[in-house]
Amino acid sequence: MQLFSRGIFVVFVIAVPVVIFFSRVDKSASKPVQHPVLSREQGASARMTEPDAEVNPFTWLDYVIFSAMLAVSALTGLYHACAGEGQKSTAKFLMADRSMMSIPVAISVIASYLSAITILGVPSEVFVYGIQYWMVVWSFFIAIPVTALVFIPVFHGLGLTSAYDYLHKRFSPLMRSIGALFFILQTLLYIGVVLNAPALALQAATNFPVYATILLLGALCTVYTAMGGIKAVIWTDVFQFIVLFGSLLTITIMGIVQTGGMSHIWDYNNQRGHLNFFNFSPDPTQRLTFWGTIIGGNFNTLTIWAVSQTSVQRFLTAKNLKEAKKSVWFGLPGTVIVLTLVGLIGLVLFAYYNNCATLVNPANATAATALLNCNGSTPHYTPHYQSSDQILVYFVSLEFGKIPGIQGLFVACLFAGTLSTVSSGLNALAAVTLMDVVRIWRGRSKPRTDSDASGEISTNASGSTVTSASTPSSSVAVNQAQDRCDTIISKLLTAGFGVASIGLAFVASKLGSLVKMANTVLGGVGGPLLGVFSLGMLYRRANTGGALIGILVGFYLSMWITIGAATHQDENHNVKEDAFALYRISFMWYSMFSSMATFIVGVIVSEIIRCSIPDERYKRVDPLLLATFLRPKGWHKSYSGTESNNPDLQIGDPVFQSLLASGNQSMDQENESLMGDIEGNDIHELGSVQNEVTDMRNGQY
Template identity: 30%
Template sequence: MNLSAVDITLFSISLITSAAIGIYYGVRGLQSTPLEYLLGGRSMKPFPLAMSMVVGTVSAVTIMGNAGEMYAYGTQLWVMDLGIAVGMLVVAKALIPIMYPLQMVSLYQYIERRFKSKSLRQGTVVLQLFCGYFFIGFLLYPPSIALKYFTGLPIMINIFIMGATCTVYSAFGGVKAVVYADVFQALVMVIGVLAIVIQGSLKMGGLDKIWDIAYHGDRIEFFNFSLSPYQRHSFWLCLTLGLFFALSTYGVNQSQTQRFFSTGSVKQAQWVLYYAAAGMVFLKAIINLAGLVMYAHFKGCDPITHPQNVMKEPSIVVINYVLEVLTKIPGMSGVFVGAIYAAVLSSVSTQLNSMTALLWEDFLKEVRIFSEYSEVKKGLIQKILVLISGVIGLAFGLAVSQMGSFFRTLLAINGALTGPLIGLFLVAVYFPWINAAGAAFGFVISIILNLWIVFGQLFTQLPSKYLVLSREECPSPPSPLNVTTIAHLDLTTTAAELVNITTTTEPALMDDEEHSDGDLYGLSYCLNSVWGTLICMVIAVIVTAVTGTNGLDDIDKKLVDAKSWALFERTTVLQGREPLVKSVLRRSSTSQRSNSCNKGDTENPSALELSSDGVGGQKVKNAEDDD
């Protein structure tokens, strides 16, 4: 174990406080109704909900992954945070005014109301549940590998501690426990990351000195305005990545939309997003700065390129830095480990709360045996659902720990599924003439095609090359991994485990200089959600054109954007058009009948005579009208 008594004390306080918050709200909410348990009675304040939203998104992998990204690849990905802020503002202005007044618990109730299709709604829910449980497993496993270095506890024990802790307080306290525990964990995360930034700044002579070192090491890059879609990162690609990340995470994902559903008005729901955008930009900024601090520290003796190091993964630099630097300051390692645990607990508890909402609202609520229960008894059932979801999440965490490099595939597939979901909601909100068949076909086909693209990328793209990393200033002979404390651990096993830890973005892609223009699989991973969104929308339009558009009476105008509805009302060509096949067959039948009538008139001279004075022509016209 690499933690002192002070470190263990601080770390234990962090865990106990999170559990205590859950127990407190659990005791207060013993008689809570389903609405109070899942949404806090729609009376919660925007600021704590915003903090919960931020830390529910920023996981331990974000702390390690983003810092490693800045260290090895530079700051271009930082632009993603600008895209996230813009995307959150779009959700606040465009989606919340439509979604919140519907008074939903499950976001996907909107899909059923808009398309009048329960099967489409449940299809989206099943997809979210499947991805959510796998995501919980992923949230638990990679940090547990890193924590093995600090605590000395086996990976399985770390998974169990994290999973059991957040399951207990999530089950007992409901959304209030999750939210207020998240507020505490946000403070722990900020303090833990700031420990790296402040200590590094003091040691290196200030942030300006760190920035100068990073600049001369070619780490500072923000304004690569190249329009090529085959680069790993550019200004436009990272901006797009952030925008679609925000739309998928805060616009069409139950785990985060449940936060603004818990407020008392549309205005308050919007303020949740405004506060969260500011909090996200700040938290990600100090995480990114931590990566530059670590680069300044290791600039002359990089641990990644050590000849004996098989862990060619930038995320491990965080572990190296904490073990080499923070362990020398009493309590600092404990604070950082507490931050890692806090990041895991906040993200997992958010998922558990949202999984429960989906299971209850979309499947169990209408079952007769449950519908006859009292409100308090329904609340008890939901607590049981959280416990069950926690057990399932733990099982996935343990299963994922045996899957090795499956992590990268898991993240890539998860990313491929966000685009089609965004496309489905955009079609629902902004294309009122699109029918259920078009939406369903667009959603399913876009998932299939997007998975095809992502699997192609996974199997064909080469890893990106790091920026220049130097070992010129390493002592001779070099100490193993430049971190003496790592020598006390089983390096052979932990190395194989850590190599699979990924960043918060997609896996590293082909180097910009090695890509092949025109190759579908060579496109930047930043655009994967874009393709899924566009494919879903295009297929939905085509299928609707074939199967027939909605009429004004087919949908409730409250379910779509006001400007889109006004356009729909004015554009009669879009309203209630019959299926294309039926239209073609009808016109063909009419044409054949008309030709038959004309042929008969030619063989009958009296018909020609009648036509000359207009009577026969009137008969033909009347016949066409009847048809």
């Protein structure tokens, strides 16, 4: 009853202000929206623009649909904050007790990837530049297998909460701090861009102020994420993906019908050279090419799916490695389908608004001339817009706004895409800051992995606290109290990052294309992170010095390119033709260049160090820190002195620990490093581990 009353209160608090505010701004929305006309950056021909486009105001059904989406999202966070024992431990708040199944995790990651940037930016990109950007879907057929087979088994095998704890184990605490800092910078910037996307669109359709949209989205997302933790993030993402997909499918079908059918759309785009799938130019300065979308897109995708805490954290909430891998694989068809839908919407927009692209200036054109140039079809004028990212919003409002509920569904779609991305980002930021900053500053050599302060407090499969017999009860009480304190800190961090993201969103509103901004942020900061993780997992001889120099060189290169490109732009946010060649490189290549620079420099410097310092030549690497296909055969025996035929045993596996204990008791320093301070920090929850051991014995791995 208490939960129900809280829910009613949340619905009331959200719905009433939204309805009042929209009803006020709609009075002005019924008037023509006057914006300066911007030409298409690469438009080959002039087009008709509509001087007095009237957007349709929201109906009561639009309000209901939009408010319901916000209310359900908030209620989901409230439910997970109150259900059961609530979010009273870091294991629950940050990792959902590692109990999630693959389907909701996969949908959550897809929803976060397909933000409002995808919904608005990809149709705009296709409308302006052609279908070439859609070819990025083929990069997923490379990036998804690499994520599932190379990166996730390593992260899951170590029982991590923060992906950047890997850099600590593989290299040094300094590398962990650098990785965490890079992630925080990247995610804050990206969330700022994501929050800005629906704000611009909503302003175009309803005159709803940009600042009000950013504040509403940021505040709502911060509240339900801080209340409900990672479980609330995952389950709201599932709901929001349903809204997002249903809205896109509806608009795609209605747009195809409105434009005259798929065959007409395809033929028209083909005649105008807009079906430019295969631009095989090797020139990296061209905005989009086949190689840029496939190769460069692959690196962009890996920065999000393989090494970003935002995705890795949710993959690691899966109850075992099998479920974690499945959640990665399920992301492939879902992402391809949605990207195909938004790409198709771009083709619809081009065919609909460019049917009369050969017309003279509309002020001088007669109705007869218009019909003649349109081959007898009704001419459609391109609406005035400040940014091409607004074109889809105008299309929905002008062409379908009189149908009750359609505008509300579309705005709900934009908000759903934004909320899913922002909520996962805020939770990941809280996790990284707690694990890699707060607990480090607290003076521990290594932070706890999840819910345990000393490695001897954990949870069983049902989430109950389990302690070892050797742990004093007073120590348990202190550790549990500290964990509750850390949970509160995590919630406060979520709120703090939410406020910071809102501020950065106002900065992002002054920049250019959404797709270009997003790929620039991901490539500029995420590329070096991808490079250093790849160096650690794929190159056995890599060392701390090589990793440090490599990531700094990669970051310097990416910042040099991105800042140089940003300071040499014309009024349409394109790099000037006379700019330095490196500044004119397409944003699709940023991630590849910076990650490859990190990896190659890391390899070279590592080899120089090995040649210069004899001790470096004899250091062995814990096989758990390498990709599974690089681990030496029979490595369990060499580390424990006991034969083991199962190559998938995890470091937190009690079976693996017993092998170590029953083997050679005089382990050298490298063997002790393998155990990872067994009394302290690397044994993850016993319940989760027991499930993994059972699965291994049953051959489910």
